Structure formats: structure tokens, C-alpha cells
Amino acid sequence: MGAKVVDFSGGGPYVFKVNGQICHRTSYIQSVNIQSVPQYAQLYVIDSTQATEIRVNHPANEQSNIRILDQIDRFFRQHNRLSDTYRMLREVESRVIAESNEAGEDVPVVNMVFRRDRHSNQRRYNAPTANKIAMGSVNSDGEPPFERDIRVYPLNPENPQQPFININILIPNLDPMAYPILFPYGEPGWQPNWCCESYQGAEGNQSRVNVTMLQYKSALTAVRDDFCHKVVTAAFFLS
Numbered sequence: 194m195g196a197k198v199v200d201f202s203g204g205g206p207y208v209f210k211v212n213g214q215i216c217h218r219t220s221y222i223q224s225v226n227i228q229s230v231p232q233y234a235q236l237y238v239i240d241s242t243q244a245t246e247i248r249v250n251h252p253a254n255e256q257s258n259i260r261i262l263d264q265i266d267r268f269f270r271q272h273n274r275l276s277d278t279y280r281m282l283r284e285v286e287s288r289v290i291a292e293s294n295e296a297g298e299d300v301p302v303v304n305m306v307f308r309r310d311r312h313s314n315q316r317r318y319n320a321p322t323a324n325k326i327a328m329g330s331v332n333s334d335g336e337p338p339f340e341r342d343i344r345v346y347p348l349n350p351e352n353p354q355q356p357f358i359n360i361n362i363l364i365p366n367l368d369p370m371a372y373p374i375l376f377p378y379g380e381p382g383w384q385p386n387w388c389c390e391s392y393q394g395a396e397g398n399q400s401r402v403n404v405t406m407l408q409y410k411s412a413l414t415a416v417r418d419d420f421c422h423k424v425v426t427a428a429f430f431l432s
């Protein structure tokens with residue numbers, strides 16, 4: 194998460210306040226500096242053992258159990274859809290570079306586009322490589338034939354020194370990108386114009402109404418009768 198945090202001096206209870214706009218970031222799949230430590234999406238495309246070592250060495254994970262971090266990483270690589278899409282982009286890039294070098298041609302721009310509508314018929318699209326939520330492309334001139342959330346490149350083609358990509362707060366891929374532990378399979382999160390069918394006992398308007406982001410987050414984190422059981426089960430599964 195990116196934000197300008199305002200610090201207050203003096204006594205009283207702690208207040209967390211930010212100025213301006215809050216944003217969430219992801220990264221291109223290549224580090225700007227070869228000496229820099231991989232982070233964000235870059236951890237999906239390197240070796241699992243190496244990714245775990247990087248996470249363990251991060252100050253925020255000082256007290257973390259390396260075995261649990263390793264199992265979570267391997268679970269993501271096997272089941273998380275977003276992790277799979279980043280590896281797909283790396284595979285497309287490697288193949289295109291090899292083919293271009295063999296043909297003695299310049300390497301074209303490689304990119305990947307996350308689809309907004311995950312229910313679109315994949316057979317409609319003629320892409321070099323694709324999966325259920327994204328498609329890879331080696332043509333920088335054409336536009337994808339579907340509404341897109343975010344376009345990811347191995348490196349920023351306009352400014353190679355820019356390491357980050359801002360993620361729009363209104364796209365369904367924000368939640369699984371920013372909070373992957375809460376969306377372990379990469380399932381989509383909240384998005385505008387979500388509707389909720391009326392149900393028996395509902396107060397107010399009995400017709401279809403839009404679900405706000407606040408309502409969605411509240412429902413996602415609500416304590417239910419089996420809430421503790423689910424948390425314990427998840428913790429046991431990941432450990």
C-alpha cells in the first residue's frame with residue numbers, strides 16, 4: 194500500500210491519517226537494478242526456495258517460521274491463478290527472446306493483460322498464450338479484444354527505471370493482489386456495480402441493490418459461528 198502518512202506530535206491516542214490518495218502497488222517481473230532484491234510479483238517467477246529465503250530475510254518476517262513460508266509459497270505456485278499468470282508472462286518473454294535471437298530480429302514488446310471479465314469465452318481470443326484470467330501478447334500495436342484491468346510488462350517500456358505499477362482500487366484483481374493470503378486461489382474481489390439479490394428479512398429496499406466496498410469488506414471479515422473453525426483449519430492446512 195502506498196500513502197503519505199501524517200505523523201501527529203503530542204499525547205493522546207494514536208491516529209493513523211493519510212494525505213492524498215491511497216494506492217496499491219505491484220511490480221514488473223524484472224528488477225530495475227540487477228542488484229536489487231526481488232519483490233512483489235517478481236517473487237512469483239523465481240525459484241520457490243529462493244523466494245522463501247528472500248521473504249525470511251525481510252525485517253517484517255523476522256519471527257516467521259521458514260517452513261510455513263515455504264509451504265505457503267508452494268501452495269500459491271500450485272493453486273493461485275495470479276501466480277500462474279506471472280509465470281506465463283515469463284515463459285512468453287523467454288520464448289520470444291529465443292525466437293527473435295534465432296531469427297536475428299529485434300525483440301518485440303512482451304506484455305500481459307489481466308481481463309476484467311473472467312467469464313469471457315477464451316476461444317474468442319487469438320493470443321500467443323492465455324489462461325482463464327489473463328492473456329500474453331507480443332504485439333504492442335494492437336489492443337486486446339476485452340475490457341482490461343491492468344497491463345503488465347517485464348519492464349516498463351516507457352521508463353525502464355520505474356519499478357512499480359499502481360493498481361486501480363476499483364478492479365476485481367486488487368484484492369487478490371494486495372491480500373493474497375485472504376484470496377489464496379486468486380479469486381476476484383470487490384468490483385463496482387456488484388448486485389445482491391434481496392433475501393427474506395432484508396430491511397429497506399427489497400429489490401436488487403449494489404454492494405458497496407464497505408459492505409463487501411464487512412461481510413468478508415465478519416465473525417460467524419464457524420469463523421474460528423475456518424481460521425484454525427486454514428492455519429493447519431498451511432502449516
